Amino acid sequence: MFTPIQIFADWLVYNIFGIAQDSKLGSALNFFVFDSIKIFILLLIIIYAITFLRSFFPPEKTRKILAKNKGNIFIGHILAALLGIVTPFCSCSAVPLFIGFVEAGIPLGVTFSYLIAAPMVNEVALGLLYGLFGWKIALIYIASGEMIAIVGGIILGKMKLEKYVEGYVYKMNVKADQDIPDPSMKEKLLDSWVFTWDLIKKIWIYVIIGIAIGGVMHGWIPAGALAEYAGKDNPFAVLIAVLIGIPLYSNAAGVIPLVSELTRAGVATGTALSFMMAVTALSLPEMILLRRVLKPKLLAIFITIVGLGIVFTGYLFNFIIA
Amino acid sequence: MIIKILGTGCKRCKALEQNVREAISSAQVNATVEKVEDIPSIVRYGVMSTPALTIDEKVVSAGKVLSVDEVVGLLKK
Structure with missing residues (x-):
């Protein structure tokens, strides 16, 4: 499927x-040209497909x-985690959504199950994972995002944390449900x-930028060079990867x-996966917004x-x- | 006609406001534009995705930056 892109990359770089x-x-430049074009085609297709699905x-x-x-x-937990994939989500709507659910x-x-799954399983991450790692890793x-959302939500639910939700959330008195008009099929395709x-x-x-740095590494760092430090045998690799990943918000695209x-270069797959999840699932702007409805203790537990x-x-x- | 833009002040909300103002001047309707940025007030409209738009207190769109043409269409309804 990608042969024409390889031919183009060879032609551009070598000729x-x-x-x-x-x-x-x-080889670095060729890799860069090939990868960039391939990734953008896949991103376009996958983001469009997911966005269209989400419009329903x-x-x-x-x-x-x-x-x-x-x-x-x-x-409820299972449904919330699944709906987290297909509902359009942006961290700027996290608070209205939280209040609306409660x-x-x-x-x-159950609300937390949704809030964990929605940012983690997102269209950009899936498009890039499919393009760079293949469908198995995607x-x-x-699957692991869904598991964390279901189990995490169940644990949070069992802890009886309602008292750590800001009081005004329960006193909202939302007016009768307004019917928001559903766009036509043509509008959905276009939107x-x-x-x-x-x-x-x-x-x-x-x-x-991510692919460019990757390209440089591809040309100069031999395969497996990092295995010693971040391979399967380093028991702290995952923990460190997650701690680095949490503050690296919003840049799943580059990461x-x-x-x-x-x-x-030798970083173990599980370590890489947990790093990407930490980047997407917990973002600083979203946490700052959620602080408006969650007291600090609940936010910390979350x-x-x-x-x-x-x-x-x-x-x-x-x-x-293996 | 009273038009309200519901949004927490994010980029998309500002884009919607701009489009609404352009639409009002091109459709030449008499309308005032108000911004609702306070979250409890937004949620009271039953809206969960921002930006949203209300015309005379009725929610006409949510979670989308309407284009100028789309707003003109809604104004003329």
Whole structure:
């Protein structure tokens, strides 16, 4: 499928730029051109597909589904984690969403399941994972994100933390549900395209930088060079990766291309996965916003449980994937 | 006509406000634009994705930066 891109990259680098095929610069540049084009084609397709799918699940609909199932907590957690994938989510709406869910009587733990899954399993991360690591790793990422969301939400729910939610949240008195008009199919197809294009415009520079640094590493760092430090045998690698990943918010676009190079250089897959999850799941701006509805103690518990879930997943995959 | 833009002041909310103002001048309707940035007030409209738009207290769109043309269409309804 990607042969034409390889032919183009070979032609551009070796014929047009006139760089020798066996030089380090040549192979790095060729890799950069090929990877960039491939990634952008895949990103375009995947972001568009997910955005279009999401246009069928506005948060108002998600809330209705979850409110209907509030009797069965276990099903609630599973539904919330699944709906987290298909509901459009941006950290700027995290607070209205949280209040809307709690107001509708959706249990706190179930709301957290949603809040963990929604940012972690996102269109940019999936597009890049599929493009750089293949569908297996992309699926493992989705499955572990869902597991962390379900289990994390169940634990948070069991801890009876309602008293650490800011008091005003329970006294909102939301006016009768307004019916927000559902766009037509034509509008959905078009809106998804506008959204996809806007998103690509926002992230392309980070992707390019990530791939460029990856390209440099590809040319100069031999495969396996980092295995000694961040391979499976270093018991602290996952923990350190998660601690580095948590503050690196919002830049999944630049981080994932780098991580794909790191795994080639010997960083264990589980360590790489947990690093990416830490980058996407816990972002500083989202935490600052959530502070408006969660008291500091609850926010700290939330971050700790998600963090531990990610660390555990990292070790699990280092253990399973040979 | 009273138009309200519901949003917490993010980039997308500002983009929507700009489009709404352009739409009002191109459609030549008599309308005042208000911004609702306070979260409890936004949530009271039943809105969970921002930016959202209300015309005379009715929510007409949520979670989307409407284009100028789309707003003109809504104003003329």
